[in-house]
Amino acid sequence: MDPTFPITLTVNGTEMVREVPVRQTLADFLRQTLGLTATHVGCEHGVCGACTVRIDGRIARACLTFAIQCDGAAIETLEGMAESGKIADLQQAFHRRNALQCGFCTSGMLVTAAQLLEENPRPSREEIREIISGNYCRCTGYHAIVDAVEETAEARAKSEPEGAR
Amino acid sequence: MKASAFDYARVESLEEVFALFAEYGDEARIIAGGQTLVPAMAMRVAAPALLIDISRLEALQGIARNGDRLRIGAFTRYVELQHSPLVAEAAPLLHRAIPLIAHEAIRSRGTFGGSLANADPASEMPACALALEAVMVIANAEGERRVAAADFFQGLYQTALEPGDVLVAVEIPVAQDGMQGVIEELVRRQGDYAMVGLAATGKAANGMLSGPRFVFFGVGDRPVLATKAAEALADGPISPEHIAEAQAALAQDFTPLGDIHCSPATKAHLARVLLGRVVSRLLEHR
């Protein structure tokens, strides 16, 4: 039997206490224990980016962190971001620009792009490519994803006057 | 791709680490950011019986300047290094190197000390540590000792760290006026490990470079200081001929080891290309 430990953490704003097996990754904890399956699991060794979530506000690989290391942390997954409505425009832009085909990479892409747009509201195409360099997409060829992120940035800049953000 | 079973301890003092090492011996492994260790465990290349989580160990945290030394705690995440104004000013080479490591989502977790302890020969941080003449502060149950970067990196994933040792901090001489730091690497894709990389420091004035240190990575089993190349640039203002001589002198400094991506000859060529670029950048202060 694996040893288990109790952890206290916040997931998408809800504080909880859970008993976790030490070797359970954050990705498996989210998917299997909490049923939050937007966080995908591809390579399980840090290369593909499908499992990207935010830990204490910063994007991270949920497959490269054991749940137990997240004791006291605040985790945000795509479910939380989507339900809050704050990335609805980004989601729609992905749809409009055909920035997804099979959708496997999409949650990781959205979580990653959302952080970029918060920290750098008008990224260049180079900067968009830089940040999604850690996320593999086997379908789209990336171009449409860059388009969707760029379009969202432009639309946000137009809808909010300079300095309002 | 799941890790084998292990036990876990989150420590708050170095004494706790030493006690756990005394109990578990080399079955215990420190986990810092986990960005190298967790993939190794998932692939079962590593199967420690106990993970010692040092993320709450205060002695390993923080960035501070004490006179002419910058002290960086081993458990400083890349993202903290990148956003530290102190690092940007006192060790511009490190500030410039961070964006070349992996990807944003890995830099948010990976640590400076973890990269140094891991000593991957294609990694940026070990090369920067050698270029900056960093000193590693290491502790174990017997006490503390200091090891210069030149003695710390001993081979492929081999360092001066002995079983039971903890890398506590890294001390770096603060960059004096005009001391530049430049890093360049050649990669197939953004975020990959370098095929060949070069971390360099030096002071440029009147077309001359004083005290340049060129450290290549991805060319051997550890970062390599190219002293012959530096000597070739020593006297007089640097001309294209000087640069060509320095590039030729690289052959005396090292013979690259090939890998699955590049033959030794290709790596030697890429090293010459990088040297040319880095010398120009140092001279032009960019």
Ligand SMILES: Cc1cc2nc3c(=O)[nH]c(=O)nc-3n(C[C@H](O)[C@H](O)[C@H](O)COP(=O)(O)OP(=O)(O)OC[C@H]3O[C@@H](n4cnc5c(N)ncnc54)[C@H](O)[C@@H]3O)c2cc1C
């Ligand atoms: C997809 C991917 C791409 C990457 N690309 C790059 C890249 O381009 N360049 C690069 O340099 N790295 C790259 N990395 C590796 C990354 O930089 C790691 O973060 C780093 O090598 C290890 O730091 P860590 O804090 O995560 O260490 P961990 O994985 O926690 O530990 C690594 C090793 O160091 C030991 N250790 C850690 N801290 C200490 C300490 N204080 N004292 C003693 N021993 C200690 C551990 O026991 C372990 O053996 C990549 C990783 C991934 C997953």
Ligand code: FES
């Ligand atoms: S599943 Fe985590 S990076 Fe691939």
Ligand code: FES
């Ligand atoms: S849409 Fe299929 S992997 Fe990106």
